[in-house]
Amino acid sequence: MTAKQWALAPWSWFLPAPPHGGQGTPPGAAGAGAPSGRDACGHRPTAGTVRFEQVGKTYPSSAGPVRALSGISLDIPAGSIFGIIGRSGAGKSSLLRTINRLEQPSEGRVLVDGQDLATLDEQGLVLLRRRVGMIFQHFNLLSSKTVFDNVALPLRVAGVRPDHVRARVAALLDLVGLRGKADTYPGRLSGGQKQRVGIARALVHAPEILLCDEATSALDPQTTQSILALLRDINRRLGLTVVLITHEMGVIREICDEVLVLEKGRIAEAGAVWQVFGSPAHDATRALLRPLEHGLPGDLQERLSAHPVPGGASRRVLELHYSGAGGLEPDLARIAAALGGTVRLLHGGVDRIQGHSHGRLLLAADLGGPDAAALAALNLCHHARELGYVPDHA
Structure with a gap:
């Protein structure tokens, strides 16, 4: 099997190893057929949808309740690259983290492929977080582990067989452009290379959705462009939904299909990137777009x-x-x-x-x-x- 074939699929590598070394049967699959949500080639043409229904989030504080999100209702289509932008404190991270239930909404519902995340038990939550990968601003790599071990860690925790771990990690390092770096430690990598390790690690369970939490904020402009190109390539090749938050409108312009503008925890506006950029309807959007404008010399x-x-x-x-x-x-x-x-x-x-x-x-x-x-x-x-x-x- 080629590296590309490993990068694109069988479900069995990402399930806990069953007794006696068998490969197991994926949920929803019959025998050797394609797993649920995928076509015969291993693609997910419909999986990866996200819906917010009147989502709100309130945090307790010594000064009283703090309202982070209010009345968020929108759909993120499967296979899209969806951007969430807003000024500091707008609620971007709170909203993003409801998708993998790192945050539980105070009211409303978050649905992934039609399933209400609030109904998941502990095992269901484990399976959800294998379907939803996440990459971070500051990489979150283990400095004492090699590149290979950082990427392999989620598979080992899940009990995946060692031979499958080796093949999967090799394919992912090839996918993100880090062939030959498997034995390198994070301290010897550039910022862009560290983020590529983070992306590979987020992809180990073949997720339907990839969450990007300010994934380019710590990078220089040239490296940012290379990471955005990689995310776009992953979206196109693997068909997964990418949801990213950022404070950089240039990132939204470069990569996203649709954008949500948050202001004080509420939707300021949302739509196709070209429409929002071309005719911003809210003061918050206009303020965020101002750095991209060609000012009068x-x-x-x-x-x-x-x-x-x-x-x-x-x-x-x-x-x-x-x-x-x-x-x-x-x-x-x-x-x-x-x-x-x-x-x-x-x-x-x-x-x-x-x-x-x-x-x-x-x-x-x-x-x-x-x-x-x-x-x-x-x-x-x-x-x-x-x-x-x-x-x-x-």
Whole structure:
């Protein structure tokens, strides 16, 4: 069996070893058939859904009850990459940890594949936590154990046969790009390599859901990009649901299909990433997105005035916004033709998120011509406004 085949599946490796060294039968499977929730190739086309129904969480404190979550209701589709973002204290970690019942909601229900987690007994909770892997901001590796032993530990605790442990760990280290590092200790690894060990360990029980608790916050930008690429590849190859929390909107933009914005324990807004980024409806979302915006450069701000320069040539400065809706993209030729005369691009930028164009352009155009509202009416942008005037040489 190849490393790739080991990475993709039989259920029997992740169950406690039965008596007499047998391989056991998975729950819901008949004989040698595919296990419940998987197709014949070992994929789970429907497993990995999460539903929150009016979830609330209150913590006791010396100053009185602290409300961390209130009325959270939403669905996370199977196989998606779902981001949860919010400012510090918004309730992100509390919500994430209800999915593997590290936190018990004070009210409401959390369902994984339709099963209410509050109904699970001790054995059911063990099985749940094998279906829901988790990676952490600070890796949580055992410094006295090798890479191999860190990844193998959950399998050994579960009683998996040693030969299956060896094969599974080897396949996972290959999957996360750590071939040849099995005998290395965490102290000799970079931050990105440590996180790859954490990801491999989270995958040992072939989970349906992978939870990421600020998984890139301790990493530099280049390493962050490599870890996000790995998570995206794992999502696509293994078909598992990825739920991540972060305070970095750039991470959400890079990897997520959908996003939930939390503010003071409540849903501020939720939806497809391109929609939320393109037309943020809540002040909290706009505040979180602000670092991604292309601000007005200082030198241009200094030269900008509310009126044309007296006795000299001036150009008006227009700001064109693109929200991603309707497939509209900047068409510079049409914009220049509509404005007439000479048009210069002063600043700005356009990103592509899930195939939709987002961003803004700052243009310097001749006086006269159509006003900002007319540009939007001509379907040249989603929204436009006139910022002021600059000298012609600016």
